Amino acid sequence: MGLRLGIDLDGVVADFNRGWTSAYNDTFGAELAPDMVTTWDSPTELTHFTDMDAFWDWARDHGGHSVFRHLEPYPSAVETLCALEAEGHELVIVTAKPDWAVHDTLRWLADHRIPLRAIHMTEDKYTVECDVYLDDAPGQVESLARHRGTTATVCRFVRPWNHPVEHARDVHDWNEFHATVRDVAGTLHHAT
Ligand SMILES: [Mg+2]
Incomplete structure (x- = not known):
């Protein structure tokens, strides 16, 4: 699904x-x-x-x-997002940006042809309802896990500047995120 x-x-x-x-x-x-x-x-x-x-x-x-x-995209990031979209998933960009960065962010997303269906620029990321979240900010991973950790899959993109969070799943690279989404999609498919 x-x-x-x-x-x-x-x-x-x-x-x-x-x-x-x-x-x-x-x-x-x-x-x-x-x-x-x-x-x-x-x-x-x-x-x-x-x-x-x-x-x-x-x-x-x-x-x-x-x-x-x-900014340069991380290796495999755009390719994996395109693959996930091709598999039928809906990509929602959820990013906290200052007001002055909004237009540069939109240009950047267009330049790199990120396969998105919606964009939310907010500090309150948990208010954007998703099945799976991927974030690296320590405060956001904690907030997402606190508000959504039991109903959605919250993934911490493991970086030197963050740490393990209860109810958040660790993802070390884009391949692992791809596998995680497939795993969640398969589990939900079998549950319905
Ligand atoms: Mg971030």
Whole structure:
């Protein structure tokens, strides 16, 4: 059966850390690498910005566009989303974005031809009803697991900046997410 899949973008589909570290290196002559980002607040630990507000002020404007405009997708991300859509699942992008990033995000989704059917830009991700969720943000995984963990499958995309959460299923890569969705779809199919 077709499932409604709630998919986060940054840290899951879009390589935000590669994007911002590369932009930071270009602007400030630094030598940051994406894998140096290991905590949720890494920008304040790795850059001269002393708080996240200052970081976001910088990230919102790079010659007329934000840092969200030119991110690379993670390997296998777009291919797996296309495969899931071809298998009959409905893809819903559920992403928390600041107001100033909305249009760059829409352009990015179009550029990469992400096979989506709906987009929700909200901090309250649990209010978007889905059968399966995939997210990397520690707070969002906890919130999704708390509100949806018993009725939906909440997947934590395992990253250095998150941790195991009760009622959330760990997913290490896109192949494992693909297998998880197939597993859930098969279980629900047999249950009906
Ligand atoms: Mg994320």
